Amino acid sequence: MTSSITIRRPDDWHVHLRDGAMLAGVVGHTARQFARAIVMPNLSPPVVDVASARAYRQRIMDAVPAGMEFSPLMTAYLTDSTDTEEMRRGFAQGVFTAAKLYPAGATTNSASGVTDIANIRAVLEVMAEIGMPLCVHGEVTSADVDIFDREAVFIDRILAPLIADLPQLKVIFEHLTSEEGVAFVQGASANVAATITPQHLHINRNAMLVGGMRPHAYCLPVAKREKHRLALRRAATSGSAKFFLGTDSAPHAREAKESACGCAGIFNAPFALESYLTVFEDEGALDRFEGFASLHGPAFYGLPVNGQSVTLERADCPVPQVMDVGAAQLVPFHAGETLRWRFAS
């Protein structure tokens, strides 16, 4: 039995670091395991321009615990009125690594998102021209579409037409949750890739709804039927360079989750690599873990791979029921479980 595994230092291609005291409480968990992370811009107010992204990046750097090396990669939050020149400038200056499309109303802090993709057509054209990647929260928001179908419908109504229209645009289908999503990404050109979270590899919708309503298993897009989880596990462990690590770690204070209208988001940063590695081992794909965690993401984004390495050891890794991060009590993903891999260094 493999007793330890060493891979190039990975990156997290989708994370929510929040701001203020919450940022200070959570950033170390990401910086401990990952060299870089694509930082989501859904603050309140959102990060829509170069100046606010620069300022946010500085706040993140200031919050990284001493001795940790971590580079936040910033994203621009697209709105109906995003300025094309602002995107061009931010990308040229290396402030924006990508831009993020939130369909208005789809998820946490998406109220200022895009109400109709036609409204950002000019921005997307420029992004395709300059090679600026588009990160997508891929769900429609129409009241008549069932929440479990919103990703599949998004492909048909929005994503497939967009990609046909702008084949040069680099698109990351974020936090993929469905077999339709997997099939779509597999069948698309090399300009289309996807991130996959640990929770969507571990849980199906039963985790949320059986034996009581379990708000800590609630995130968006929601976990779906078992067949979707299995399709995601096959994709993540397939070795295909189209799929890579993006935790979507999304901390919300315990009381905001355990509420009559609980927030969407799972805080998985503290044990992210341990969680993913368990899946790769169960699928007999330990040899493909490094590609998913450390190689495919940089290749897609056109960035160098990291120089350093990390090691995980086979050892009991108990996950606490709750973590006090100063700003809040957070219930981590896998709370109360003991994982069988432990991040060593």
Ligand SMILES: NC(=O)N[C@@H](CC(=O)O)C(=O)O
């Ligand atoms: N994934 C989530 O459930 N929540 C994210 C937003 C998002 O990534 O959609 C958050 O910011 O809380």
Ligand SMILES: [Zn+2]
């Ligand atoms: Zn999202």
Ligand SMILES: [Zn+2]
């Ligand atoms: Zn997210």
